[in-house]
Amino acid sequence: MRTYRVNILGCRGRGTAAARAYHAHPRTEIVALCDLVEELLNTLGDEVDVSARFTDLDEMIRQTEPDIVAIPTGTEFHYDLCMRVLEHGVNIEVEKPMCVDLIQADAVIARAQEKGVRTAVHHQGRVGASMQAIAGAYKEGKIGELRYIYGSGKGYYGGYGLMNIGTHMINNMLRFGGPPRSVVTQATTDGHPITPDDIVPSPSGMGTIACEHITASLQFDNNVTGTLLQHRFDNMDSSAYAMELYGSEGRLMWRGDQAWWLPQPHFIPDGEHDRWERLESIYPESYQPDSSAAEADYWFVEEYVRALDEGREHECSGLEGRRVLEVLMGVFESAAHGTRVDLPQENREHPLHSWRKEAALKPPSEMPRPYWDWLSTEFERLGR
Ligand SMILES: NC(=O)c1ccc[n+]([C@@H]2O[C@H](COP(=O)([O-])OP(=O)(O)OC[C@H]3O[C@@H](n4cnc5c(N)ncnc54)[C@H](O)[C@@H]3O)[C@@H](O)[C@H]2O)c1
Structure with a gap:
């Protein structure tokens, strides 16, 4: 069974929630974190035991070759960051709402399709x-x-x-x-x-x-x-x-x-x-109730693992x-x-x-x- 390599781009509230879920899941491994604020990088890096810490997302993706990049950042940055990350031809998940208008969302979907990768939006409920x-x-x-x-x-x-x-x-x-x-x-x-x-x-x-x-x-x-x-x-x-x-x-x-x-x-x-x-x-089955991962975020990761295994879209x-x-x-x-x-x-x-x-x-x-x-x-x- 393959382990999926994950990058977390954004290490504040939602980045921490995403990192806890990917860290807890046996089929995913966080291989690097990125944030513009070093203190946040270090706090989260220490918590989930990830030493590869970047302030430049392109460098992170080039060096660590992830399967999935999570983009838990403010909504006004979703479009630009999704487009930048998709250039590298990796699967993404982005926090909700996906973008601020349909022109942006169309462009993200089109780019992902051109690159042959999956997109998911963090509607964990x-x-x-x-x-x-x-x-x-x-x-x-x-x-x-x-x-x-x-x-x-x-x-x-x-x-x-x-x-x-x-x-x-x-x-x-x-x-x-x-x-x-x-x-x-x-x-x-x-x-x-x-x-x-x-x-x-x-x-x-x-x-x-x-x-x-x-x-x-x-x-x-x-x-x-x-x-x-x-x-x-x-x-x-x-x-x-x-x-x-x-x-x-x-x-x-x-x-x-x-x-x-x-x-x-x-x-x-x-x-x-x-x-x-x-x-x-x-x-x-693999969820441990005493882990720091919220169950819905964990399910979101579980669903991504299943979707990638089965070559289908995330729910x-x-x-x-x-x-x-x-x-x-x-x-x-x-x-x-x-x-x-x-x-x-x-x-x-x-x-x-x-x-x-x-x-x-x-x-x-x-x-x-x-x-x-x-x-x-x-x-x-x-x-x-
Ligand atoms: N799914 C949910 O339950 C839920 C709950 C609350 C918020 N949200 C969504 O989460 C998003 C906000 O998440 P947050 O509150 O953690 O955001 P935040 O703004 O607090 O943190 C984002 C982090 O990303 C970093 N960042 C931004 N641009 C970057 C770049 N180019 N390179 C590296 N790092 C960068 C920032 O430095 C910051 O630390 C919103 O879209 C919001 O709607 C979802």
């Missing part, structure tokens, strides 16, 4: 232990025929929540609904339908966004629809981050690290139709990551124009950029990168 339980129960027919899917965010400002958290939720939905065919959005900022003035730069470098509150409706095949909620709450509520699959014979509920099954299609609090049963999480492939981005951009386009947007859209330009240009407005002014500072600035803009 789609393959984590609780989702494996949901997927297994679904496949066994425990909820009969899928009717509709519900998913919510955690309470971030809607457009930012969409790019940050919605990207995970949409990817989760795609696992069960397949490719969405269209999207329709209801969205407001400050209680009114959005205008081109409400287009703003995203916190955390996630491109351009709008909408304080978003409800989007997705149309899948077989008459299945999905409802995606990204509403700003005054107080964040991580427990709201959940997905529910409604079937003809039951329901499945995913709540991060928990999976639940209702063996009836309708919840009625009558002591008979209200019995949610907890489903047991499913872990890879969270770049193609799926781009599909997610098509939905994200479709949500904004529908919010802007009040229309249904068929997917995948032909026009790959960011729909909010196009809308702003049509309104003859200049690009929006810069805003702080950290979320809470960003929110204060947005509240000032809205006169709160």
Whole structure:
């Protein structure tokens, strides 16, 4: 059995999470780390026992010849770094969201295809232990025929929540609904339908966004629809981050690290139709619960190993990551124009950029990168 050689490019929060998973997995070996900040390199290098430490990514890849390069960096750097790494003809995984618009995502996919390598986007929730339980129960027919899917965010400002958290939720939905065919959005900022003035730069470098509150409706095949909620709450509520699959014979509920099954299609609090049963999480055989690797990140690595062994795409492939981005951009386009947007859209330009240009407005002014500072600035803009 082959061991896959891995480079980690970016050694802060998500780089550390990725490194712990690749370090713990018996079929992957981290052969080098890269960061511009030497202190981060050394801290992570010492933790995962990797002495090959670089500040130049091209040098790292040339010298250590990895099979996979993980790119856990700020979203605004994903496109440039993916393109640079792909030049070396290696498989990549990049943090979510894949890129900030479809022009970028198309270019990354095209380059990977030209180079004959795989791309994956780190939507680990789609393959984590609780989702494996949901997927297994679904496949066994425990909820009969899928009717509709519900998913919510955690309470971030809607457009930012969409790019940050919605990207995970949409990817989760795609696992069960397949490719969405269209999207329709209801969205407001400050209680009114959005205008081109409400287009703003995203916190955390996630491109351009709008909408304080978003409800989007997705149309899948077989008459299945999905409802995606990204509403700003005054107080964040991580427990709201959940997905529910409604079937003809039951329901499945995913709540991060928990999976639940209702063996009836309708919840009625009558002591008979209200019995949610907890489903047991499913872990890879090699997973050690006492390791520092988070189980979903470990599953993500396990899935990459299986995909490369079998010569197939990762469950969270770049193609799926781009599909997610098509939905994200479709949500904004529908919010802007009040229309249904068929997917995948032909026009790959960011729909909010196009809308702003049509309104003859200049690009929006810069805003702080950290979320809470960003929110204060947005509240000032809205006169709160
Ligand atoms: N999957 C998840 O659960 C999850 C959770 C949180 C954040 N994220 C995503 O993770 C990403 C951010 O990750 P983070 O918070 O660890 O980022 P970060 O900005 O804190 O750290 C990125 C690191 O990469 C390094 N870096 C950047 N460019 C480099 C280059 N050219 N060469 C070498 N090093 C370079 C930086 O020095 C930095 O140390 C975002 O895309 C975010 O959406 C995902």
